[in-house]
Amino acid sequence: MTTHELIQKASCLTTSPNDLQSLSTHTSELVRAAVASNPNTNKITLLSLVGEKSNHVIEQLNKNESDFTDDSYEFTATKNSKLSIITTADAEFIISLRKNPKLNKHLSYVETDIDKQKDWINDYKKREARRTEFYFVIRCKNNERLGAIRAYDFKQGSFCWGSWIINPDSPRKTAIESAINIYEFGFNVLGFSQSHFDVRNNNSKVIDFHKRMGAKIISVNEVDTFFIMQKNYYVQSKADYKNFLITE
Ligand SMILES: CC(C)(COP(=O)(O)OP(=O)(O)OC[C@H]1O[C@@H](n2cnc3c(N)ncnc32)[C@H](O)[C@@H]1OP(=O)(O)O)[C@@H](O)C(=O)NCCC(=O)NCCS
Numbered sequence: 001m002t003t004h005e006l007i008q009k010a011s012c013l014t015t016s017p018n019d020l021q022s023l024s025t026h027t028s029e030l031v032r033a034a035v036a037s038n039p040n041t042n043k044i045t046l047l048s049l050v051g052e053k054s055n056h057v058i059e060q061l062n063k064n065e066s067d068f069t070d071d072s073y074e075f076t077a078t079k080n081s082k083l084s085i086i087t088t089a090d091a092e093f094i095i096s097l098r099k100n101p102k103l104n105k106h107l108s109y110v111e112t113d114i115d116k117q118k119d120w121i122n123d124y125k126k127r128e129a130r131r132t133e134f135y136f137v138i139r140c141k142n143n144e145r146l147g148a149i150r151a152y153d154f155k156q157g158s159f160c161w162g163s164w165i166i167n168p169d170s171p172r173k174t175a176i177e178s179a180i181n182i183y184e185f186g187f188n189v190l191g192f193s194q195s196h197f198d199v200r201n202n203n204s205k206v207i208d209f210h211k212r213m214g215a216k217i218i219s220v221n222e223v224d225t226f227f228i229m230q231k232n233y234y235v236q237s238k239a240d241y242k243n244f245l246i247t248e
Helices: 003-011 017-023 029-037 043-048 055-063 088-098 114-129 174-189 204-213 231-241
Strands: 081-085 134-140 145-155 158-166 194-200 216-220 224-230
Touching: 003 017, 003 029, 017 029, 017 043, 029 055, 043 174, 081 174, 088 114, 088 134, 088 145, 114 134, 134 174, 145 174, 158 174, 174 194, 174 204, 174 231, 194 204, 204 224, 224 231
Parallel strands: 158 194
Antiparallel strands: 081 134, 134 145, 145 158, 194 224, 216 224
């Protein structure tokens, strides 16, 4: 088929979701953009286009009227814990962590009033629906809440992650599993090729954590250290995490 025919197929309302999924990885951005704007493109394929580097594809994705709405969405690539999309039912848990003076030293202030926290989550839900931000509660496989983590600031094929906080009573490897899960989600579900994030300079334990995973420091200012993690580097080092990953 010519590219023109593929664009027509990707725009057609009778093309099957499976065919749209295959077309979503085509080398032509025009084909991918047509998939992004097709109302029949399914949730998984739309998610996989979020990390696109092409502005044209992102513009079409943003115009697609199908919202991401799934309050039971969960993701995991690891053995003991998972990421569950946040809901207002998690407001009290988030407040309990963010109020803990041992945990909030290096984080920005959040509302500790339950109704205001629920309002914040409801407002976030609008960004989630447009696939521009994903906020998760980190849970044990038995559903017990352990912490929180958020993917946001999506730009030019790179996603930021942060709002990272874990109850100190959690199983010891929760932090590394949650970092693996946010990379797996960002790189493999959303299709990003890079991650960027910043850590306060005085949060030396977390700076060491990221260095140990192989994140590269790209700049430092008076307050923060700025890191990137390339998908390629993460994929190459995945063998180091085989004890945590669910084997395929
Ligand atoms: C940031 C936070 C979530 C990290 O969690 P943590 O449990 O303190 O993380 P740790 O550095 O102790 O790492 C957890 C475990 O993973 C292990 N680990 C870390 N990196 C690893 C790697 N690359 N490979 C294998 N294991 C690794 C550590 O050795 C540790 O295991 P151990 O307890 O058996 O030694 C937590 O400290 C927290 O909530 N802090 C307050 C909020 C905050 O500062 N957030 C970050 C803002 S940028």
